[in-house]
Amino acid sequence: xxxxxxxxxxxxxxxxxxxxxxxxxxxxxxxxxxxxxxxxxxxxxxxxxxxxxxxxxxxxxxxxxxxxxxxxxxxxxxxxxxxxxxxxxxxxxxxxxxxxxxxxxxxxxxxxxxxxxxxxxxxxxxxxxxxxxxxxxxxxxxxxxxxxxxxxxxxxxxxxxxxxxxxxxxxxxxxxxxxxxxxxxxxxxxxxxxxxxxxxxxxxxxxxxxxxxxxxxxxxxxxxxxxxxxxxxxxxxxxxxxxxxxxxxxxxxxxxxxxxxxxxxxxxxxxxxxxxxxxxxxxxxxxxxxxxxxxxxxxxxxxxxxxxxxxxx
Amino acid sequence: xxxxxxxxxxxxxxxxxxxxxxxxxxxxxxxxxxxxxxxxxxxxxxxxxxxxxxxxxxxxxxxxxxxxxxxxxxxxxxxxxxxxxxxxxxxxxxxxxxxxxxxxxxxxxxxxxxxxxxxxxxxxxxxxxxxxxxxxxxxxxxxxxxxxxxxxxxxxxxxxxxxxxxxxxxxxxxxxxxxxxxxxxxxxxxxxxxxxxxxxxxxxxxxxxxxxxxxxxxxxxxxxxxxxxxxxxxxxxxxxxxxxxxxxxxxxxxxxxxxxxxxxxxxxxxxxxxxxxxxxxxxxxxxxxxxxxxxxx
Numbered sequence: 001x002x003x004x005x006x007x008x009x010x011x012x013x014x015x016x017x018x019x020x021x022x023x024x025x026x027x028x029x030x031x032x033x034x035x036x037x038x039x040x041x042x043x044x045x046x047x048x049x050x051x052x053x054x055x056x057x058x059x060x061x062x063x064x065x066x067x068x069x070x071x072x073x074x075x076x077x078x079x080x081x082x083x084x085x086x087x088x089x090x091x092x093x094x095x096x097x098x099x100x101x102x103x104x105x106x107x108x109x110x111x112x113x114x115x116x117x118x119x120x121x122x123x124x125x126x127x128x129x130x131x132x133x134x135x136x137x138x139x140x141x142x143x144x145x146x147x148x149x150x151x152x153x154x155x156x157x158x159x160x161x162x163x164x165x166x167x168x169x170x171x172x173x174x175x176x177x178x179x180x181x182x183x184x185x186x187x188x189x190x191x192x193x194x195x196x197x198x199x200x201x202x203x204x205x206x207x208x209x210x211x212x213x214x215x216x217x218x219x220x221x222x223x224x225x226x227x228x229x230x231x232x233x234x235x236x237x238x239x240x241x242x243x244x245x246x247x248x249x250x251x252x253x254x255x256x257x258x259x260x261x262x263x264x265x266x267x268x269x270x271x272x273x274x275x276x277x278x279x280x281x282x283x284x285x286x287x288x289x290x291x292x293x294x295x296x297x298x299x300x301x302x303x304x305x306x307x308x309x310x311x312x313x
Numbered sequence: 314x315x316x317x318x319x320x321x322x323x324x325x326x327x328x329x330x331x332x333x334x335x336x337x338x339x340x341x342x343x344x345x346x347x348x349x350x351x352x353x354x355x356x357x358x359x360x361x362x363x364x365x366x367x368x369x370x371x372x373x374x375x376x377x378x379x380x381x382x383x384x385x386x387x388x389x390x391x392x393x394x395x396x397x398x399x400x401x402x403x404x405x406x407x408x409x410x411x412x413x414x415x416x417x418x419x420x421x422x423x424x425x426x427x428x429x430x431x432x433x434x435x436x437x438x439x440x441x442x443x444x445x446x447x448x449x450x451x452x453x454x455x456x457x458x459x460x461x462x463x464x465x466x467x468x469x470x471x472x473x474x475x476x477x478x479x480x481x482x483x484x485x486x487x488x489x490x491x492x493x494x495x496x497x498x499x500x501x502x503x504x505x506x507x508x509x510x511x512x513x514x515x516x517x518x519x520x521x522x523x524x525x526x527x528x529x530x531x532x533x534x535x536x537x538x539x540x541x542x543x544x545x546x547x548x549x550x551x552x553x554x555x556x557x558x559x560x561x562x563x564x565x566x567x568x569x570x571x572x573x574x575x576x577x578x579x580x581x582x583x584x585x586x587x588x589x590x591x592x593x594x595x596x597x598x599x600x601x602x603x604x605x606x607x608x609x610x
Contacts, residue, residue, distance in 0.1 A: 025513050028514050032430045033431075035427070036483045040485070054463075061463075118341060118344060127348055128351055131351060133588050133589070135584055138563065145361070146374075156376075188350075220336070251455065270545075286459050301451050
């Protein structure tokens with residue numbers, strides 16, 4: 001009993017400052033977390049929630065004396081009745097349909113080549129990544145000149161290769177070609193990212209698998225088809241989803257080079273949203289478009305999760 | 314083994330070797346063709362920016378002269394590189410650099426602190442905050458931009474540097490990257506420092522942060538590129554030269570009836586130079602940082 005007494009007080013003495021220290025620690029942790037939480041709340045969560053509210057009002061861009069009214073789903077109904085919205089959705093789908101094979105194909109091809117033991121491959125890797133660090137605005141300047149009609153470089157090259165049989169194409173001015181031109185320059189700019197992802201995927205396939213296949217007598221093509229492709233399945237899913245999400249957010253190239261034209265052939269969902277909000281000054285309507293855009297992105301992201309789960313486990 | 318069998322094996326081997334050699338040849342040819350397609354537009358940009366005559370630039374486009382300049386001049390750069398007036402690309406460039414430096418600087422501090430607390434803190438709601446942060450990652454910038462414009466104009470923040478910096482400092486992606494990095498460091502680091510009586514902030518500041526150079530580099534590069542390439546947001550919130558970034562300024566070339574390609578090219582080269590210098594200096598980080606951000610899935 002007498003022996004335990006000092007031991008107890010010693011523990012109590014230890015516990016009390018420890019508790020004080022715990023509280024100090026708690027405050028510190030809150031203090032370290034607070035800036036991020038506050039910024040995210042103000043600049044991400046609040047505008048995100050507001051967009052749902054604004055989407056159901058007749059909010060104009062410039063405040064008017066008449067109060068903002070709640071109008072339910074009227075904005076959504078109006079958008080669904082607007083042909084231009086469906087055109088923009090169709091155009092973005094067309095863009096996605098073209099940009100995936102071009103961009104991911106280029107990325108996959110370059111990754112496969114860079115994964116070989118070729119001379120100077122680090123130099124090539126550095127080179128191939130250059131477009132990815134080029135701002136899309138600069139890309140527009142470059143490709144704006146390349147696409148010049150009728151004597152731009154691309155038309156010249158095509159004329160030369162075809163011996164003058166193919167007439168010059170008005171790449172950005174012809175409704176049949178404008179979106180495809182946007183696809184080309186977008187793929188050129190952005191494929192570097194997917195290339196790096198593919199390279200990482202390729203390096204993640206163990207060498208033993210290739211050796212085993214070689215011993216079993218598989219030729220180069222069989223090794224590619226039965227070892228490389230299955231090994232890259234999660235990578236393919238990831239690349240596909242990222243490219244699709246990017247594609248649905250297509251804006252800058254179109255805003256700079258074609259303004260959605262000619263004949264609305266390059267109108268995109270984001271461009272439609274910005275025009276409704278800032279040129280027509282109907283912010284409520286534009287917010288409804290942004291809600292739709294979010295839902296599209298959400299569905300794609302959830303789809304990715306499902307697909308990855310199926311392949312990974 | 315008979316001689317015949319050995320010769321058969323040898324011919325088999327040489328056949329395989331020559332097959333490999335021809336495969337290498339095809340691969341090298343492919344890589345050269347792709348390199349041409351990828352690099353020639355950039356080369357053309359640099360060459361054209363050194364030509365004085367904008368009509369000559371377009372005339373040269375169709376031939377090899379697009380890649381050759383006989384009498385290079387920096388006059389385009391002097392023309393656009395002003396710090397005030399009409400072609401104030403010097404100013405726009407500095408604006409962009411300032412915005413980038415502030416965004417990345419503040420972003421590193423804010424996001425790494427949050428990531429650290431989420432990984433090692435003792436707060437009770439940590440797991441919940443973390444999953445909320447991950448969920449927020451799905452929201453695209455484009456879909457919050459409408460209400461955000463109203464918010465910042467109500468707050469009188471438009472046409473400032475702050476409006477281009479503050480909203481993009483905290484980001485779910487970077488908080489998550491830091492969290493992931495800190496969480497994989499050994500537990501003993503934290504415990505040893507704690508026993509020595511170091512506070513949480515002290516442990517973060519003096520032990521974990523110095524160890525997280527790869528994460529800091531990754532986030533700097535990703536945030537830097539993102540800030541450098543911002544286009545939609547600054548077009549909506551800047552009206553004057555005061556805080557206009559170079560990306561928005563270059564885009565105005567396209568609004569004119571006939572485009573001054575010589576000036577547009579020089580301004581574009583100006584815009585590429587800082588990021589190119591960074592790229593050449595940190596090439597290894599650049600490439601691995603993109604993988605790091607991808608692996609997360």
